[in-house]
Amino acid sequence: MNREIAVVAFAQTDHRRTTDEFSEVEMLMPVLHQVLERTGLKTSDIGFTCSGSSDYLAGRAFSFTLALDGVGAWPPISESHVEMDGAWALYEAWVKLQTGDADTALVYAYGKSSPGSVRDVLTRQLDPYYVAPLWPDSVALAALQAQALIDAGATDEPALAAIGARSRTEAATNSHAQLRGSVPQGEYLVRPLRTGDCPPIGDGAAAVVLAAGERARDLCERPAWIRGIDHRIEAHGIGVRDLTDSPSTRLAAERAGAFERPVDTVELHAPFSSQEVILREVLELDDSVRVNPSGGAPAAHPVMAAGLIRIGEAAARIHRGESDRALAHATSGPCLQQNLVAVLEGDPR
């Protein structure tokens, strides 16, 4: 089982704090049309469709079935969904293409955080016996991790502030980003994390098209070949884990072949500034590597799409000839619980 598979197109919305005027499918549809337009494919040409989203964001059951209207899900269609970030939907699509059952796949993800309170919503993904009844919100859990890093001497508050500032400076040229340029570091949300250390809350969607072998070369001038992709998970109890480390990321990166040769571009899904400190360490990134030229999650964080966007942004740089070998990372769950790493390469120039 070793088919060459590539990301051949990527599209995303402009990520915004609220999008009341659109239902989820209305927000998603332009992105689906854009990504198909870039390949010249119609939905009926797609071999496999897979999406990532969460019902808890919208507060309604089976919300992904309504979003499916945007792809014209008329039988026969081979379709699947993950209640996770779209990066994991991409992994499922990659597996499907590896089986040879399909040559092309459409992967999309979306999240509207604006109808609810995402800090509270995310508490519902925690252990329901010991943790969820205490309602620890996503910022509080990230703050525990940040303090553990500070205590370990791995970072301090000014260094964390610099990460957020650098990300949003990079995002100045990214018209899709929600926060761009200089943004005040702000007050503590949960100490030691300030507003500037936390991702913006917003709505958005993203989509990619995958294709196998020669099909990829037909659809894209310079496909972003997925040389390796792997995802790993850690114990769900956060008190069982060493919060200053991310062994799951390290293992996923090893299995994806990330350490075999240097990469020139990295897209990290680190919603909180402190998480970038950990990821840089385990991925052995030094200052010679361009990290998050898109601005990353500190500049735009549509929940459930932000990880897929990392893969899309890395692939788009390869499409444009700005990168030859890129690493993309996605995370899910509290304190970097689950991590996915993909290594993408362009054909030699």
Added chain:
Amino acid sequence: MSTILKAPLTVEFPFTRSLGPVQSAFLTGLRERVVLGVRAGDGRVLVPPVEYDPVTAEEIRDLVEVAPTGTVTTWAWNHEPRRGQPLGAPFAWVLVRLDGADTALLHALDAPGPDAVRTGMRVRVRWAEERSGAITDIACFEPYDGDPVEPAGHSGEFADPVTGIVAPARLDYTYSPGRAQTGYINALAERRNVGERCPSCRKVYVPPRGACPTCGVATAEQVEVGPGGTVTTFCIVNIKAKNLDIEVPYVYAHIALDGADLALHGRIAGIPYDQVRIGLRVEPVWTEGARYPDHYRPTGEPDAEYDTFKELL
């Protein structure tokens, strides 16, 4: 275009969860002011305890009592407590490694301010006055400068073990149906039924979703449909839903409004339930001041010919 509609939406559910042997012992222990951990394959004592070894995935159930005193391994100051959190006044979130344990438990620490908290500080459990066998039986932790409390070596056997918990969940939203459905709902308030026509296949969808589910393209052209329609299929409801003031049995039907290419749902009234039939011609009935039809009633026209609605079944 009219203003997009918005309304508060609360999703609330009391999740009833059963406990396995290890979780049952732990939560029963809390009710009895005893903290239990479980010994993992590598000898570590995990608190809170789990039923499967996080390294080997083997089933584990060797319970070990640990002390109600411990050490903070990391913390975060929460100056603005949110609904449902353990304390109403500002507090610290803490991970605490209880004496005798190798892993840490998440909870709240009652402290006067962030300057009174540090990693490595000693704390002890403050028990809730009323305990039922839940993680909230620990009200919070509090600073403690005394000696470690020696656990009595409890076996984990209790006379009246807790076997389940009820975990209420509540999330609040401001729901907005988006452009297409706002148009639909606003038209209903004016006693009009509108759909949207697909620019590609020309079908009219009611209610409109803003997208053609067949073609996957955006719809925008509003089309007035009805008011009359035809019952394409129906069922007889015999069980009364909670808080519903409609007498059973009643009929719930698919109704193809004239001019629509998709049937919508509605209740049929104004005719005995056992006389409703496929092909029956019906029209919507709005009650005084209502924003949407309460039900559909027979128009008195002859039944529609099968061929006129067979594509809409």
